[in-house]
Amino acid sequence: MKLLEQEWREASGLGKLHVKALFHKFVYELLQQLYGQSIEPLKPDLVSQAVAYMREHFSRPMTLESIAEELQCSTGHL
Structure with missing residues (x-):
């Protein structure tokens, strides 16, 4: 790498x-x-990540767009 x-x-x-x-x-x-090796990669739980982000940054203004950007996904997917 x-x-x-x-x-x-x-x-x-x-x-x-x-x-x-x-x-x-x-x-x-x-x-x-x-x-x-029959190991399935785990997909991150987007909802849990969004909730954690909102809890950590609750004192700041945020929008669906800003959360989606932070989690590197589209607003539609979020």
Whole structure:
């Protein structure tokens, strides 16, 4: 991962595309090993994350859009 990060910082144009391809291959290999061992990755519980965020930041103004942005999802999905 450190090598990928270093290459990303030094790359331009086509080089960044190559780094993205290597990263996707890394993720694929990782998931293939997990599934090969019958380990199912857990999906984060978005509702629990939203509730936790609202509890931690209740004193600040917030909107559905700001919460979705913080949780890196769309408002429709949230």
